[in-house]
Amino acid sequence: MDAFFQYSFLQTALLAGLLASIGCGIMGSYVVVKRIGYMAGGISHSVLAGMGAALFFGFSPMLGALLAALLAALLIGWIKMRWQTQEDTLIGAMWAIGMSIGVLFISRTPGYSADLMSYLFGNILLVSTNQLWEMAVLNILVTTMVLAFYRQFLAVSFDEEFARLRGVPVNFFYLLFLCLVALTVVLLVQVVGLILVIALLTLPAAIAGHYVHTMGWMMLLASLLGMTFTTCGIWLSYVLDMPTGAIIILVAGGSFILSAIFSQWRQHRAQPAES
Amino acid sequence: MMTGNAIEIQDLSFSYGKAPVLDHISLEVPEQEFLGIVGPNAGGKSTLLKIILGLLKPRQGKVRVLGVSPVQARRHLGYVPQYPAFARDFPVTVEQVVLMGRLGQGKIIGGYNRRDREISRRVMVETEILDLAQRRISQLSGGQLQRTLVARALACEPRILLLDEPTANIDMRVENELFDLLKILNQRMTILVVSHDIAFISGYVHRVACLNRTLICHHTENIDGQVIQQLYDGDVRMVAHKH
Numbered sequence: 023m024d025a026f027f028q029y030s031f032l033q034t035a036l037l038a039g040l041l042a043s044i045g046c047g048i049m050g051s052y053v054v055v056k057r058i059g060y061m062a063g064g065i066s067h068s069v070l071a072g073m074g075a076a077l078f079f080g081f082s083p084m085l086g087a088l089l090a091a092l093l094a095a096l097l098i099g100w101i102k103m104r105w106q107t108q109e110d111t112l113i114g115a116m117w118a119i120g121m122s123i124g125v126l127f128i129s130r131t132p133g134y135s136a137d138l139m140s141y142l143f144g145n146i147l148l149v150s151t152n153q154l155w156e157m158a159v160l161n162i163l164v165t166t167m168v169l170a171f172y173r174q175f176l177a178v179s180f181d182e183e184f185a186r187l188r189g190v191p192v193n194f195f196y197l198l199f200l201c202l203v204a205l206t207v208v209l210l211v212q213v214v215g216l217i218l219v220i221a222l223l224t225l226p227a228a229i230a231g232h233y234v235h236t237m238g239w240m241m242l243l244a245s246l247l248g249m250t251f252t253t254c255g256i257w258l259s260y261v262l263d264m265p266t267g268a269i270i271i272l273v274a275g276g277s278f279i280l281s282a283i284f285s286q287w288r289q290h291r292a293q294p295a296e297s
Numbered sequence: 298m299m300t301g302n303a304i305e306i307q308d309l310s311f312s313y314g315k316a317p318v319l320d321h322i323s324l325e326v327p328e329q330e331f332l333g334i335v336g337p338n339a340g341g342k343s344t345l346l347k348i349i350l351g352l353l354k355p356r357q358g359k360v361r362v363l364g365v366s367p368v369q370a371r372r373h374l375g376y377v378p379q380y381p382a383f384a385r386d387f388p389v390t391v392e393q394v395v396l397m398g399r400l401g402q403g404k405i406i407g408g409y410n411r412r413d414r415e416i417s418r419r420v421m422v423e424t425e426i427l428d429l430a431q432r433r434i435s436q437l438s439g440g441q442l443q444r445t446l447v448a449r450a451l452a453c454e455p456r457i458l459l460l461d462e463p464t465a466n467i468d469m470r471v472e473n474e475l476f477d478l479l480k481i482l483n484q485r486m487t488i489l490v491v492s493h494d495i496a497f498i499s500g501y502v503h504r505v506a507c508l509n510r511t512l513i514c515h516h517t518e519n520i521d522g523q524v525i526q527q528l529y530d531g532d533v534r535m536v537a538h539k540h
Contacts, residue, residue: 055384055387055388057384170406170407171405171406172408173396173397173400173408173409174400174405176389176393176397177397177400180383180387180389180394180397181378181381181382181383181397182382183352183378183382184376184378184382184397184449185397185400186352187350187352187371187374187376188371188372188397188398188400188401188453189371189372189400189401190400190401231386231388234388235388235389235390235431235433236388236389236390236393236433237388237389239388240388
């Protein structure tokens with residue numbers, strides 16, 4: 023554990039993990055209860071197009087990721103509203119097209135091919151202090167929006183039809199919600215890379231869902247779990263000298279499987295008559 | 298415009314694609330009425346309800362709810378859906394669901410106010426689910442969930458309460474309790490119940506509208522085997538019952 027106090031890059035990585043966990047717990051809970059992991063996947067993979075374009079044209083990859091994620095979120099929202107029957111195909115296509123655009127841009131950018139791996143699988147040990155500040159701002163944005171419109175988000179994700187009858191502008195909140203998912207995805211890409219984002223977004227929230235009764239508690243517990251997983255992952259990857267993103271996901275995935283087994287067993291024990 | 302009619306429908310037609318679902322329907326529902334709408338599956342009952350709620354736009358004809366268009370009248374309508382559109386395992390408590398009936402009133406940002414909570418508490422007492430307030434909805438029985446949905450609709454403080462197949466997922470005893478509750482609520486609001494179960498509903502409602510693409514109204518005491526046969530075999534009609 024001493025390493026955490028000795029090396030500033032580890033401290034920065036730790037902070038990045040903690041910051042990412044807040045957004046991941048809040049928006050991940052919505053993604054899990056609304057069952058839109060696939061949409062979040064589409065958004066996160068489209069991010070590569072933005073990062074590639076940023077490298078090619080020479081602006082900040084984080085800005086590129088942000089623009090691509092927001093654009094993808096709005097496109098997916100539009101697809102969902104207009105072409106619901108082909109939603110699956112269209113999101114799948116966007117997913118692949120986004121990545122392809124990114125790969126093309128990166129292949130045309132001299133000297134940057136090595137970075138492709140870190141975009142795909144994360145490079146939390148290379149997070150800079152500037153990026154920490156950017157992550158903090160994204161977090162504040164997501165948290166403020168969710169707190170301000172907590173009632174509407176809950177109603178829209180619980181029962182869209184009823185929310186519409188109560189005069190809630192459902193489409194607006196749906197798009198806003200997807201944009202917040204996009205911000206969170208950009209936050210998490212720093213930590214685990216865009217391929218592994220979905221796991222970090224959904225696993226802590228899914229585990230929390232086994233134990234709590236309300237969205238509020240689910241978000242809180244998911245954030246704490248996310249912090250635990252990223253911290254353990256960073257420490258393990260340092261000790262074992264292995265890729266951080268992958269270790270974090272394996273810790274989260276392993277915990278999810280154990281929790282799923284435990285909660286099944288608990289339910290089973292609570293209702294012995296039904297089995 | 299005070300007509301004394303909660304709902305006025307003139308010459309309404311609607312279709313999804315080519316096949317007409319509702320064909321030149323006219324219906325007047327006076328305030329304080331307890332109206333049952335019966336008919337076979339796919340006879341257009343839910344469609345009619347959705348038009349009254351303003352969720353679907355009629356192809357032809359005029360619909361006035363409380364003297365205005367359905368969308369304008371929305372805040373005075375309480376709706377209890379047939380198949381709850383939500384996932385039963387959603388992490389939300391009974392009280393949080395009931396509070397959703399208070400949306401659309403008051404400020405946009407922030408939480409519910411004291412009045413919202415008082416009203417929610419009152420309707421939970423009325424529907425006898427106050428002791429379940431902190432229970433997660435996945436732990437409720439079919440009857441308890443139905444009461445929660447009625448409470449959510451009542452939290453809107455509606456002038457018209459609309460229920461779509463409220464007895465689909467509950468047993469006979471709970472069904473009786475539900476209709477006893479509706480009878481009490483009917484003293485202060487208009488109620489529209491959609492059901493496929495004509496025998497059960499006619500014991501409670503004032504009038505029955507039989508809907509199978511067309512609509513025929515019958516007084517409850519006139520419903521006999523012939524009427525029912527016409528309804529389920531024939532084209533389109535509505536039955537109305539008056540006591």
